[in-house]
Amino acid sequence: MTVTAVIGAQFGDEAKGKITDVLSERAKYVVRTGGGPNAGHTIKLGDTSLVLHQLSVGVLRRGVTGISGPGMVIDPFQLEVEIADVQSKHALHGTLVLSDKAHVILPHHRSEDAWEEGLRAKGYGVENGTTGRGIGPAYEDRSGRWGLRLADLDRPELLRRRLDVLLSTKTLPPGLPSVDELTAQLLEVGERLAPHIQSTEPILWDALQRGDSIILEGAQSALLDLDFGTYPYVTSSHPTAAGALVGSGIPPQELNEVIGVTKAYATRVGAGPFPTEDTGAMGEALREAGGERGATTGRPRRCGWLDLVLLRYATRLNGFTSLAVTKVDVLGGMDSIPVAAEYEGPGGARMSTPPTVAEDYDALHPVYEHIPGWPEFTPRLKERIRRDGVHALPSELKRFLAHLTEATGVPVEWVSYGARRDETLFLGRGKTASPVSRWSA
Numbered sequence: 001m002t003v004t005a006v007i008g009a010q011f012g013d014e015a016k017g018k019i020t021d022v023l024s025e026r027a028k029y030v031v032r033t034g035g036g037p038n039a040g041h042t043i044k045l046g047d048t049s050l051v052l053h054q055l056s057v058g059v060l061r062r063g064v065t066g067i068s069g070p071g072m073v074i075d076p077f078q079l080e081v082e083i084a085d086v087q088s089k090h091a092l093h094g095t096l097v098l099s100d101k102a103h104v105i106l107p108h109h110r111s112e113d114a115w116e117e118g119l120r121a122k123g124y125g126v127e128n129g130t131t132g133r134g135i136g137p138a139y140e141d142r143s144g145r146w147g148l149r150l151a152d153l154d155r156p157e158l159l160r161r162r163l164d165v166l167l168s169t170k171t172l173p174p175g176l177p178s179v180d181e182l183t184a185q186l187l188e189v190g191e192r193l194a195p196h197i198q199s200t201e202p203i204l205w206d207a208l209q210r211g212d213s214i215i216l217e218g219a220q221s222a223l224l225d226l227d228f229g230t231y232p233y234v235t236s237s238h239p240t241a242a243g244a245l246v247g248s249g250i251p252p253q254e255l256n257e258v259i260g261v262t263k264a265y266a267t268r269v270g271a272g273p274f275p276t277e278d279t280g281a282m283g284e285a286l287r288e289a290g291g292e293r294g295a296t297t298g299r300p301r302r303c304g305w306l307d308l309v310l311l312r313y314a315t316r317l318n319g320f321t322s323l324a325v326t327k328v329d330v331l332g333g334m335d336s337i338p339v340a341a342e343y344e345g346p347g348g349a350r351m352s353t354p355p356t357v358a359e360d361y362d363a364l365h366p367v368y369e370h371i372p373g374w375p376e377f378t379p380r381l382k383e384r385i386r387r388d389g390v391h392a393l394p395s396e397l398k399r400f401l402a403h404l405t406e407a408t409g410v411p412v413e414w415v416s417y418g419a420r421r422d423e424t425l426f427l428g429r430g431k432t433a434s435p436v437s438r439w440s441a
């Protein structure tokens with residue numbers, strides 16, 4: 001029995017969804033623990049591509065229960081569209097459960113998201129670059145203790161009273177539904193979703209007692225965490241291992257494994273510090289080769305190089321017990337690969353931890369080491385890896401992975417070399433701090 005948290009180690013879009021999907025083959029429960037439709041988890045099933053925003057990837061597997069958990073903010077209208085999309089692709093094989101404690105994103109949250117971005121643009125000279133899905137405002141109302149939860153959607157009187165109070169706190173632009181209209185719409189959507197809405201903590205506690213495997217599917221990432229990310233260029237939830245426990249109701253001592261997911265390079269969507277960003281031709285080439293466009297908003301992602309200062313920070317913050325390194329195929333064919341080992345700060349001082357104030361990143365320069373690159377991931381090489389496993393991995397790639405282990409003290413246990421399920425390699429349990437000896441055996 002294991003409880004495994006899959007956590008983004010960078011700025012999101014590390015392929016957490018794909019790694020969770022592969023792991024879910026042996027799980028009984030997969031739980032989204034935070035965020036909402038800001039997430040975009042892409043899963044490739046044969047020729048079909050699915051992007052899940054508010055559903056956990058567990059709903060795609062027969063015999064698995066996919067829970068959208070208590071820590072989430074859920075847009076019920078968007079959720080229906082998403083469920084219909086998955087159904088139309090004949091992919092809804094698992095059981096879908098929605099936490100009754102998840103908060104509801106309402107139409108006005110989206111307007112507020114846009115309005116808040118305008119304030120930031122005026123004040124900071126730059127927007128956060130939110131996904132515009134109403135995430136921040138929905139969490140603000142949750143903290144304000146006048147938010148609505150999925151549990152409220154089958155109580156006409158209570159719902160109306162709560163909406164009245166909630167909307168009285170806002171100055172709303174014209175065109176949004178009135179309290180009466182919104183009450184009616186929410187009751188309707190609530191009725192349709194009712195078969196899925198339940199208290200999910202007891203389901204998970206019973207699962208723990210039976211010894212069933214549970215995966216906590218992280219969304220966003222450690223560096224977008226409200227407290228520990230590059231504030232204020234962060235999201236409004238806690239996408240860390242600790243946050244995954246708060247957002248699921250699983251007690252901390254039950255957590256067995258924390259897998260940190262990182263790309264072999266780095267990307268970021270939206271504003272905020274990104275010391276290793278490459279704004280030149282190489283960054284453009286990465287965007288092209290990696291198909292780096294947002295799965296939720298379609299925005300081009302900023303691209304750059306792996307940052308070991310941030311990866312070490314994320315490792316310590318989350319207690320990663322292993323790493324999953326994704327998109328290694330995208331770097332195939334490069335002579336050498338830049339990796340930031342540390343930062344050079346003002347006056348040439350070396351820094352091995354990230355600054356707290358976002359603006360202080362402007363005065364830093366990453367100090368790169370250049371690691372020998374590996375050959376292109378041709379269909380033939382992919383086939384050999386599928387057949388022969390670790391032995392077929394290019395030796396340069398093994399050295400690169402070993403380097404990450406040395407830098408973080410955490411074994412790389414998973415490598416992803418394509419979007420397909422079977423383009424994922426399990427390297428084995430890394431018991432020691434360094435898997436180098438195991439691989440050279």
Ligand code: IMO
Pocket residue numbers: 008011012013014038039040041128129130131132133134135136218219220221224233234235236269270271
């Ligand atoms: P997945 O789960 C990448 C970013 C947004 C913005 C900031 C705040 O696919 O990895 P928000 O809408 O959350 O208020 O936006 O956070 N962001 C993500 N970036 N992947 C995500 O999710 C993200 N979710 C939010 O781009 O900079």
Ligand code: MG
Pocket residue numbers: 012013039040041295296
């Ligand atoms: Mg994404």
